[in-house]
Amino acid sequence: xxxxxxxxxxxxxxxxxxxxxxxxxxxxxxxxxxxxxxxxxxxxxxxxxxxxxxxxxxxxxxxxxxxxxxxxxxxxxxxxxxxxxxxxxxxxxxxxxxxxxxxxxxxxxx
Amino acid sequence: xxxxxxxxxxxxxxxxxxxxxxxxxxxxxxxxxxxxxxxxxxxxxxxxxxxxxxxxxxxxxxxxxxxxxxxxxxxxxxxxxxxxxxxxxxxxxxxxxxxxxxxxxxxxxxxxxxxxxxxxxxxxxxxxxxx
Numbered sequence: 609x610x611x612x613x614x615x616x617x618x619x620x621x622x623x624x625x626x627x628x629x630x631x632x633x634x635x636x637x638x639x640x641x642x643x644x645x646x647x648x649x650x651x652x653x654x655x656x657x658x659x660x661x662x663x664x665x666x667x668x669x670x671x672x673x674x675x676x677x678x679x680x681x682x683x684x685x686x687x688x689x690x691x692x693x694x695x696x697x698x699x700x701x702x703x704x705x706x707x708x709x710x711x712x713x714x715x716x717x718x
Numbered sequence: 719x720x721x722x723x724x725x726x727x728x729x730x731x732x733x734x735x736x737x738x739x740x741x742x743x744x745x746x747x748x749x750x751x752x753x754x755x756x757x758x759x760x761x762x763x764x765x766x767x768x769x770x771x772x773x774x775x776x777x778x779x780x781x782x783x784x785x786x787x788x789x790x791x792x793x794x795x796x797x798x799x800x801x802x803x804x805x806x807x808x809x810x811x812x813x814x815x816x817x818x819x820x821x822x823x824x825x826x827x828x829x830x831x832x833x834x835x836x837x838x839x840x841x842x843x844x845x846x847x848x849x
Contacts, residue, residue: 644835653839701834
């Protein structure tokens with residue numbers, strides 16, 4: 609199975625909105641409503657931000673939202689804050705009950 | 719409060735077997751409703767799913783690692799473990815254990831598992847493969 613495709617980096621200024629894409633195939637992102645997103649600060653454990661494409665776990669800011677169109681899922685962060693600077697990963701359920709991650713996107717808050 | 723803690727050797731020799739254990743506290747693995755998984759991150763690279771296990775012993779593995787991976791569960795100790803054989807320098811990574819959420823669907827009396835999101839993670843443990 610191939611990793612999901614994410615942009616290597618994105619950037620934005622405080623207060624702005626950014627969107628990170630996650631492109632797969634009909635065997636993963638496009639075939640199931642089972643996509644999740646993680647925030648990963650170096651040296652810490654990853655944190656679940658979105659699951660089932662657009663659901664937020666308890667305690668996650670509503671500035672984070674998820675969506676999907678066809679084989680591409682997206683994570684949008686609105687009202688960008690300095691503490692949002694981190695690496696972001698998507699993952700998806702795939703056929704054969706396996707899981708695949710995206711390559712990761714480094715978010716820089718300017 | 720649910721917590722996961724990885725443990726095991728930080729240094730493994732090439733061609734040997736990497737063995738890690740994840741101890742779960744604050745919840746019982748045998749309660750069901752979740753899978754339990756291993757994920758790794760090589761230096762400078764992204765996250766890679768290794769595999770997941772249910773308390774009953776059902777397992778799913780990354781196809782690229784399947785021939786070398788074994789994940790097992792010990793419900794009496796509330797632990798699950800990872801064994802990765804024939805390691806090389808490419809297996810050097812931070813290894814995380816995590817609780818894996820999702821849904822079980824029943825069709826034609828058959829259980830279909832759709833578990834994929836990691837909602838609780840351990841802090842990770844660094845494993846270096848070197849002689």
